[in-house]
Amino acid sequence: MKMFGLKRIVEEKVNKTVDMASDTVNSMLDTTYKGGLFSMIVITIVWVSIFLYIAFYYAYMPSLMFSRPVHMQFKSCYSNKGLCDYPSAHVQLTKSHQLLMIGQKYKITVYVELPESPVNEEIGMFMLCVRLSDKFSYLVSSSCRSSRLKYMSQLYRAIYTLFMAPFYLTGLSSEKQLIQLEMYTDFEEDQVFIHFFLHNFELIFYYILYILSISYIQLQTFTSRC
Numbered sequence: 001m002k003m004f005g006l007k008r009i010v011e012e013k014v015n016k017t018v019d020m021a022s023d024t025v026n027s028m029l030d031t032t033y034k035g036g037l038f039s040m041i042v043i044t045i046v047w048v049s050i051f052l053y054i055a056f057y058y059a060y061m062p063s064l065m066f067s068r069p070v071h072m073q074f075k076s077c078y079s080n081k082g083l084c085d086y087p088s089a090h091v092q093l094t095k096s097h098q099l100l101m102i103g104q105k106y107k108i109t110v111y112v113e114l115p116e117s118p119v120n121e122e123i124g125m126f127m128l129c130v131r132l133s134d135k136f137s138y139l140v141s142s143s144c145r146s147s148r149l150k151y152m153s154q155l156y157r158a159i160y161t162l163f164m165a166p167f168y169l170t171g172l173s174s175e176k177q178l179i180q181l182e183m184y185t186d187f188e189e190d191q192v193f194i195h196f197f198l199h200n201f202e203l204i205f206y207y208i209l210y211i212l213s214i215s216y217i218q219l220q221t222f223t224s225r226c
Contacts, residue, residue, distance in 0.1 A: 070110070070196050070208040083201045091194040091210070106212040108184040110196070113206040114149060116175040124148050126203050130183045131195040144199075145181040176206065187212065 072087035110128060114120050129144040152160070167173035196208070 065211060065213045066106075067209060067211040070210055072196070072198060072205075072208060086201070087198040089196045089208075091196070092192060104188070104214060105185075106187045106214055107182065108187045108194075109211045109213065110145075110181045110183055111209045111211070112147075112179045112181065113208075114177050114179060115204055115206060116149060116177060117204055119202060120149055120204055123200060123203055127199040128181055128183075129197040129199060131197070132184075132187070133193040133195065135192050137193065141184075143183045145183060147179050147181060149177055149179075 068091065070089045070091065072089045074083045074087040075085045076082075077084040108130065110130070112128065125146050125148045127144055127146045129142060131142040132140045134140055161168075161175075164173060168175070194210070196210070198205075198208075
């Protein structure tokens, strides 16, 4: 009888322990399920918020930067080598450029990539001019900036060339300089034509790129209005 009673007590304790363990496991599973569901809801809300913010940003905010290459044109001389007029280009801000907002002021920055050739070093200073005109081809304003290749002494050039020789030989780099010219700080899109003039016949360049970027102050003003 005593053994039977002891066995019964042990079974009751074991069953009680199993029930407690089962309740604990079920509680943990329920908590995990609720926590996972809550996390999924939070993640969904965050992603929807990010999507709505990006959609609003691209729908209402003006473009911070807009860049295009400038394809310069010129006339070649028949009798002598070289150019017979200044390289020039005309860029029209058409309807395909509606990333810019009318009335919003932008900066016009021109980048000119020049090879470090003996010709460019002998030329020294050169001048680039930009003219703005409206849709009736009336001149609104003009701006000119001068620059030149950065000076490098013979010692500096020798050390720099020696250091960059592996990159030159493998084609990863070349002997060139990128000249930055800030032409305007208050350009507006209603001035729809941009004319570029390079006032030098002999200057050798790889390419010319112009960038329209909104100023930080103007961006703050637009944001405060929204």
